[in-house]
Ligand code: SF4
């Protein structure tokens with residue numbers, strides 16, 4: 001792991017830190033209207049973020065020489081639903097999950113018809129146009145890999161074809177800025193660009209439709225079917241609703257996640273059309289085709305974590321990720337960042353405490369292999385990180401009949417987008433490990449991150465509860 005020299009002029013020193021604290025305190029006390037205060041605070045946050053966010057030239061986790069790209073067959077969903085790892089407990093959890101999703105409602109808040117209807121609406125666009133991409137299946141609906149060109153005079157209303165004229169940007173920075181602006185316009189909250197890295201691509205692909213049709217000889221295929229040599233991967237992050245995720249583990253939490261799965265579908269597709277109309281090849285993806293989290297880390301969107309999710313600087317782990325593979329490479333790539341989240345994970349463990357499935361590791365330090373007992377074919381081994389047990393997690397989903405999200409809801413980095421929360425994150429980044437224990441306890445004392453609390457459902461549906469962003 002090679003760390004970039006920190007710019008001395010920007011390095012976090014006591015003076016910078018005190019300046020920041022004083023600015024924050026003054027701002028907190030000032031009697032500006034809340035929106036104005038937020039705007040000024042955001043500016044301070046932007047100006048000071050550089051003091052706390054380090055960049056890396058290389059991928060920031062150590063990767064062992066024997067690391068192999070993960071097979072699409074070894075995702076927990078393909079094990080559960082497509083027969084590649086027919087372990088009885090996973091198959092049963094898959095059946096329970098499918099039977100309860102959306103339709104099997106209960107009286108209990110968060111699992112009643114209101115919550116199920118909310119969840120169904122949230123997922124509806126994803127389910128209509130890219131139905132299995134959330135399970136890691138490539139080429140679903142509008143995420144198809146086809147790269148076609150329009151014939152002269154042919155009427156093609158959907159613009160899903162490659163323009164024969166290739167637009168040339170004046171600089172790599174202009175190209176990156178334009179792509180990011182387009183992605184933000186379409187609805188992404190964060191955008192990063194990195195070079196294609198075969199380590200993070202699936203080594204093969206599962207054709208679920210071939211399996212459904214009994215064509216088992218076509219059930220698995222390789223990269224030779226990908227229509228071009230990808231050079232760059234654009235990674236998109238989507239903020240999930242804070243109060244929706246706070247209801248974890250319920251269908252309302254599932255709705256917060258599903259809403260962003262639908263956004264992933266929309267935005268990744270729109271961005272692929274933008275690139276095609278600039279004259280370049282592009283394939284939009286959700287959870288399919290490659291591992292989104294290492295790609296997001298490489299693209300500078302955040303850090304890895306104990307729970308296994310990406311932790312972003314602005315939204316913590318409360319994001320979903322989509323990707324666009326393209327052959328366009330005249331572009332400025334982003335660098336991985338570090339703001340102290342992985343370090344904080346060493347002492348925190350709130351997600352592991354909150355996990356109803358006991359799926360998250362309590363190991364103090366990251367490791368190259370899972371340290372839990374039992375099968376672990378679903379883990380991509382050889383990267384130094386915390387390994388969670390996706391099998392145990394999936395059992396919990398089967399039990400609830402919806403995705404859970406308690407890990408995200410409990411994480412101290414999961415906060416409404418308030419300036420003073422990022423001030424706390426900065427203090428955390430500047431302080432040594434023992435202080436992290438104190439920060440963790442303060443987070444609990446302030447009432448953040450409790451899960452399985454039915455009152456959170458009332459807050460979600462109460463218009464007065466939606467005041468966290470100052471509206
Ligand atoms: S989603 Fe729930 S069961 Fe799965 S790891 Fe997170 S807290 Fe545990």
Ligand code: SF4
Nearest residue numbers: 305345348349351411
């Ligand atoms: S809850 Fe704590 S240990 Fe878990 S990912 Fe968040 S910061 Fe890390």
